[in-house]
Amino acid sequence: MTNTTISITQQTKKALLSLGTKGETYDNIVKKLIKRYAWKKMDERWNKILAEDEFIPLEEL
Numbered sequence: 001m002t003n004t005t006i007s008i009t010q011q012t013k014k015a016l017l018s019l020g021t022k023g024e025t026y027d028n029i030v031k032k033l034i035k036r037y038a039w040k041k042m043d044e045r046w047n048k049i050l051a052e053d054e055f056i057p058l059e060e061l
Contacts, residue, residue, distance in 0.1 A: 008016075020029040 016026055016029050019033065020026075
């Protein structure tokens with residue numbers, strides 16, 4: 001796998017460092033954030049479905 005460079009501010013770099021653990025790479029921190037974001041979006045989607053859709057109890061099927 002090849003690496004790439006992205007430009008971020010010092011403030012963003014410090015924020016990333018604060019989210020990681022000692023020795024954790026920026027790549028791992030960003031991957032962790034992406035995974036959390038994906039779960040959050042999926043959770044929001046499921047909550048919307050639960051709030052807006054009608055369900056039939058299993059006993060009625």
